[in-house]
Amino acid sequence: MPKQIVICDDHLLFLNGISELLKNTGNNYGIAKFSDVHSCRQHLMQNEADVFICDLNINHFDGFLLLEELKFQLKNTKTIILTAYYEDFLIQKARKLGVNAFLKKETPAEELISVIESGLNKEFYTNKSYKKGVSVYSTIDEPIINKFRISRQEKEIIKLIIKGLTSKEIADVLFISITTVTTHRKNIHRKLEISNSSSLIKFAHENNLLH
Amino acid sequence: MPKQIVICDDHLLFLNGISELLKNTGNNYGIAKFSDVHSCRQHLMQNEADVFICDLNINHFDGFLLLEELKFQLKNTKTIILTAYYEDFLIQKARKLGVNAFLKKETPAEELISVIESGLNKEFYTNKSYKKGVSVYSTIDEPIINKFRISRQEKEIIKLIIKGLTSKEIADVLFISITTVTTHRKNIHRKLEISNSSSLIKFAHENNLLH
């Protein structure tokens, strides 16, 4: 199930840029983007979002106001403030408002994605260089792929399965025998404790091991 | 020959976002991105760029200074200032400095690309409606499912396939015969012009039809 992400930022290039960025993570996010508060509010009142990312200063409209207004609609939504203004009092205000994360726009994409992907809990996250006694999302999970000891070639085959290739086609593009592909698929299934390719693809998507 | 574009902005998300945006235009741009002035300067002194996009305020370093410093290296380069600060005096300053365009970050991607693609001349461009300030923009990626005439039950079955269920299991949870499930799968394949469940899942993810 892809996460539904709503982004509100009046910087169109930023809005489109971040949207492309998230689309290309392979996480298959459903993305709704808004550059004005009004249509964004309307959307959030009618649709449940998993993640809501917003700027603080959207066409001179206070992002905090929007968050307060939509407090009820956003109770099951991870809220992330993404802004150029990272003053301590703003961070504290966000925290009190129940915002889940406060990120500056200098944040590396990896960090943003890890915040998006971490479970919705009631902890508060902000960029590490600005933590002052605030709790930080505890773990940036090390690649699950290592945990399951999926090898390079196995990973390669997973990618091709996800692309929709059959074992025969995979054998052809990797210049190996179809029986070898079969063996790899078998080993992958054993390691991940699954028994069909749909579950494999599900696993791959959930654990973000697709590039 | 693909255009070589150099981008300098300390907002990493913006930097990466805009980079993805430009990569996905199909214009085959060569893109070098920098979040600090020093490595950017070094790059520009050694490599010729077709387009140089920079912020004015890169880690508190004045973008104008960088442009002045590199005036000689940039004589054949289209220079674009892309910034959140669009004060009149900044625009005039940029103009005097020989900058080719001054864009605010609210600029639509199309406008940026058209500036990049327009020939290098000595004219000066800035956003036409920059006094008005209100650029409204919102899109929600509309379900492609209607286009392919996937029915409610077919969609239900797609969702269960994605969950990793077999036809037998799907039949059980939907209280229908396994042959019915088979028929539905067949019809789905025909409509989407695919021939295995991996491709189906890929399609579903790409077109965001899983919720």
Next chain:
DNA sequence: GATAAAATACCTCTTAATGGGTATTGTTTG
């Protein structure tokens, strides 16, 4: 150089999926 891990490949058997049909019963809609 020994050992472990990875990659290769085959055999056999079973189960699942796919693609070609046909056909009945509702449901919706112009």
Next chain:
DNA sequence: CAAACAATACCCATTAAGAGGTATTTTATC
């Protein structure tokens, strides 16, 4: 009320995938 669509269900045959093995070669790694 027809016509179109959706949902149901079965037949047939073929192909693909999955699960149990075994086994050789190549590649790291200690």
